[in-house]
Amino acid sequence: MIALIVNWFLSALSLVIVSHVIPGFEINGFGTALIATIVIGLVNATIGFILKILTLPITILTFGLFLIVINAFMLKFAALFVSGFVIRGFMPALLGAVVLAIVNMALRYMVFS
Secondary structure, three states, X not given: OHHHHHHHHHHHHHHHHHHXXXXXXXXXXXXXXXXXXXXXXXXXXXXXXXHHHHOHHHHHHOOOOHHHHHHHHHHHHHHOOOOOEEEXXXXXXXXXXXXXXXXXXXXXXXXXX
């Protein structure tokens, strides 16, 4: 249970860091980041799962790089549901998806190893 809460806080911290690095990727505060993290998780578990199954041939052809595009769409979609979480355009979403994955991986490595 503690690991789940730590992962949740690390994901929210990752969103805040990405919002400071990527122009056009905006989060109003840490509370908004916590809510956005839950919404992103729910969107990825439902719509994201279905999209990843449907686009599996394209993902295989691009050696998995198309998953970054899907993650960008999922971030933009999640931003529609959270007030205070705004992504202005597709490029900030795409760059945000890449940076978010890297930052999240680095933070988890630092905390859990």
